[in-house]
Amino acid sequence: MNLQATIISWATPVFFALIGLELLVGKLRGRRVYHSSDAINSLGLGVISQVVAVFSKVLTLGIYAWCVEHLAIFSLSPGSAWVWITGLLFYDLCYYWLHRAGHEVNILWAAHVVHHQSEDYNLSTALRQTGSGVLLGWLFYLPMAIAGYPLEVFAVVALIDLLYQFWVHTELVGRLGWFDRVFCSPSNHRAHHAVNDKYLDRNYGGVLIIWDRLFGTFVEEDDNDPPIYGTRAPLRSWNPLWANVEVYWAAWKDAWHARRWRDKLLVWIKPPGWRPADVAERFPKPDFDIHRQRYQPSLSRGLVIYSLVQFALLLVMAVQFLDLAKHLPAVSLAAYAAFLVLSLTALGVLTEGRRSGVVMELLRLLVTAAIPLFTGGWFGMERLGTGIVAVLVALPAVSAIALGWLAVHTPAQADPGKAIPG
Incomplete structure (x- = not known):
């Protein structure tokens, strides 16, 4: 199905027009919201994710279509408005659990980490996407297939959910009152991207933030504790291939060095940052420093x-x-x-x-x-x-x-x- 690739191609000029607007507004407000190398890295990773998607969609959509045909409990019609509305809500709920698992299970974090590596928070960060999320991410949407949501409904609501999340990646939009209490908003998502203790692993909602309120993962942005962006194990590189494999490589090394077979498995399914005691003792890593200097090699x-x-x-x-x-x-x-x-x-x-x-x-x-x-x-x-x-x-x-x-x-x-x- 080429619909998503086509719409992404059409949307690209809009993305860059909004990035240009964000640059202009930031300049008028006297704020530097972009660093060139960081933006190139983020946008380049977005390009790679779309390149990979061209090949992976055949597999993931094929699996979804097979499950709808052979495992669906109900036969839902794409001609019904309520199928589309509930389909979007169902997708957003599945996305919440995928997103949450992406922060709580190391092998899923290895894919999702790409989106969090930037130490800037702007519209280019929205386009910074993983190239390996296809490996396991599709599993979280199989409940929609089993419920009987047609493939075309799934593909369109997935695109709506994805496109919605573009605009929330900015520091230039402040609090939005009641909107912040219901929907994922710039304020809510800034907290999600922060490495501050109070914000860590919160606000997973894609379109709706009510999932976080319902499942106890919501936190409000605090002006007295402004978000600091990036990851607790900084990438410190502009190499997009390394960005996609850094956590996989670190986990593989820890699994290789672990003495117990149980620990070799746990490395992949424990939360990010967990390491076997014997590995941590023999191969220590520096402690997290929230006041670290940002990675920005100087260029002429x-x-x-x-x-x-x-x-x-x-x-x-x-x-x-x-x-x-x-x-x-x-x-x-x-x-x-x-x-x-x-x-x-x-x-x-x-x-x-x-x-x-x-x-x-x-x-x-x-x-x-x-x-x-x-x-x-x-x-x-x-x-x-x-x-x-x-x-x-x-x-x-x-x-x-x-x-x-x-x-x-x-x-x-x-x-x-x-x-x-x-």
Whole structure:
């Protein structure tokens, strides 16, 4: 089903228009709500999640459709308004429990953590999504299939629930009175993203916050204890691949080092942060420091502009990829997906201020130029005109020259992992 990919493609300009509005309002209020590298990382992770979804939806929607056909208790008609209304409520309830489990079970946190890694809280954070949530997340929506909600109802209400949550990721909208008591709102969701003790693991609702009030997980934002964002084990990287695997890798290492077989299993199903006593003793980790400096390796203005321009070009390619998903052969689609993921990874390492990032980015540009030069086309577009091919080759070539100049004239950063105050 390509409906979600199509709507996401259409919604992308709206997302970026609202991000631009948020930037403008923040500037008028004298507040810095964005950091370029953080925003690129968040948006890049959103792109990767959509790339993965192109392939995973066939599996997850297929499982849902099979369950509706073979396990449904009732036969619900998509022609009934009450089916759509109750379907949205049912989905939001299932989402609450998936979201809550994502904070209480380590293997589910390993997927969900991506959404919480940013130390900013803005509309780009809303688009920062996991690429591995498909592995287990679908299990939480099977009650809808067993109840008999048709696949088309499930797909549409899932999209409504997802799109609703975009606008609540901002610091520029304050309290909303009665609305905050019923719905997920910017104030409620700011508390959810905070690492402060009083806010930790609260406010899981997607559209409605009444689930949290009902199940005892609601907390109100406190002006005397402003939210501090991120995770208690900070990512400290702009590499989107590492962002997706960091918790899986940490859990795997703890499971490997654990002496007891029971602990090897518990590592995955205990709450995030739990470690076997013998592992914690032999491989201690630093204590959480809420006053830590934010991760923000310094970049020259030239490299910031370069990164933003290259990300904009990659974003155009990603939109094209989502459109091609309707008809491009699987092998070509997989190749394009790999190109986009590796390109975003190279750009992420570059924004960490690493020399290795320059090398990776130059290799990416070489591949980007080689594809049209040797094939005469691009992914999904064969036998392009000579002029278009020339432009497609010239863009990465000029970019490589600009990057080389910036690399030569930018002092090497001694410790790209060292944070500076935000």
